[in-house]
Amino acid sequence: MNMLWESLRSALASIRAHGLRSFLTTLGIIIGVASVIAVVSLIQGLSHSITSQFEGLGGNSLTIQSDTSFQEAMQGKRNRLTLADFEAIVHHIDGISDVTPLFVANIGGDRLLRYQGNTAFTQVLATRGSFADSRQIYPDLGRFLIDGDEASRRRVVVIGEKVRENLKLPEDPLGEFIEMGGEWFKVVGVTEKRGEMFGFSQDDYAIIPFSTGMTAYADPVRQDIDISFTVADIDEIEPVKDRVTALLRQLHGLKPGERNDFRVQTASQLTESFSQVIATVTLVLGGIVSVSLLVGGIGIMNIMLVSVTERTREIGISKALGAKRHHILLQFLIEATVLSLLGGLVGVLIGYGLGFGAAKxxxxxxxxxxxxxxxxxxxxxxxxxxxxFGLMPAAKAAKLDPIDALRYE
Known part of the structure; x- marks a missing residue:
């Protein structure tokens, strides 16, 4: 233990005596570690944010979407989930609730909204009141869609905060009318603000009743919809998923061995799929910037080799006074490791700051x-x-003959 402490003290004294050279030696390590930490912090921040949103859907929620393979798309085929699929799930699958259909509605064939001479393009979603619970989107002002809106096919709309800003609606726009594709819709609610992601607003949408959206579609039977619902017992998710899959395969006339033309996913599966993508991106980008760490290691090796040459007489004196080969080896190895660790510490702090600065x-x-x-x-x-990279210089120092080292000029 005394030998380790003495070797560490000697290494720190040497680093302190050559401060500028030590800093330049660790510069490669600092840049490499800072780059890795900055890249990882940005990617993981993105992952953490999106994963939190997925988790907000609830671990007992399921989402069904149509799935068209690349080969089918090249042949001009497009698979769909229809209202008949939705009705079949409602009537034939037990133990589920908040069954919600959803599709992007183009009222009048466009996405343009108008209000008193102001216009805005946005995404118009046609869905039902249960959408609020299934997607964790709640009104900040007014109300969300209700069963009466659906039953009466009312021309009402719930908007995001970004739509309110773009159309220059009043702070309290409840009761105002906006035009969509020649149709007038009454604003009954404004959802809670969720901010931006990747520079895109998460509040730029308008939500109308599902039945109202279907009346505006030329061929509602062929409309492609998404379906989401929650499972009453979380332990029954997989059995429910299997029953839904079997039901849809039967409805779509799929033969044994044919691939599904739809996807049934849980919120956790969506999270896992995204996490796999993020892990791959992190590994690739982290590997690229880690090359600079190897460059930093080569820099440490070169400087330590120079240090061995400069301290040849010192090594000779140490050996003449009884220092063993492993004492010299340990001294230089600890010095190289301490230099690298100091560079790592500074790199982590700089990378931490760079990551947060870039995110802002x-x-x-x-x-x-x-x-x-x-x-x-x-x-x-x-x-x-x-x-x-400190092993080679340390081994070189340990192998020096004490007589030759003392004669070195």
Whole structure:
């Protein structure tokens, strides 16, 4: 233990005595670690934000969407989920609730909304009142869609905050009328503000009753819809998923062995799919910027080799006074590792600042998030670099003959 402490003290004294050279030596490590931490913090911040939104859907929710393969699309075929599929799920699948159909409605063939000479393009969603609970979207002003709106095919609309701003509606727009495709819709609610992501607003949409949207569609039988619902017992998710899959395959006339022309996904599966993509992106980008860590390691090796040459007489004196080969080896190895670790520490701090600064500068980008494993990996890799690239100079110093070292000028 005394030997380790003395070697560490000697390494720190050497680093302090050559401050500028030590800083330049660790610069490659600092840049490499800072780059890795900055990239990982941005990607993980994005992942953390989107995963939180997926989790907000609830672990007992299921979403069904049509699925058209690339080969089918090239042949001009498009698979659809229809209102008949929706009705079949409602009437034949037990243990589910909040069954909600959804599609993007083009009222009058366009997405243009008008109000007193102001216009705005937005996404018009046709759905039912249960959409609020299934997607965790609630009104800040007024109300959401109700069963009466659906039954009477009322021309009412719930808008996002961005639509209100773009159309220059009053702060309290309840009761105002906006035009969509030649039809007038009464504003009955404004949803809670959710902000931006990737520079795109999450509040830029208008929601109308499902039945109202269907009347505006030329061929409602062929309309492609999404279907979402919640399962009463979370332990029954997989059995319910299997029953829904079997029902839809039967309705679509799919033969055994044929691929499904739809996807049934849980919120957790959506999260897992996204996490896999994020993990791959993190690995690729992290690997690219990690190249600079190898460059930093080579810099440490070169400087340590120079240090061995400069301190040849010192090594000779140490050996003449009884220092063993492993004492010299440990001293230089610890010095290289300490240099690398100091570079790693500074790199983590700089990378942390760069990540959060970049996230703030990018419009609508979520806050950076630095996971503990990224910091641990940065320090671990820094230590490994110091050991690997410090081994050759340390071995060279340990092999010096004390007589030749004392004669060195």
């Amino acid at each position: 500068l990018l419009p609508g980008f979520p806050d950076a998030y630095v996971p503990w494993w990224a910091v641990a990996l940065a320090f671990g890799f820094s230590t490994l670099v110091g050991i690997i």
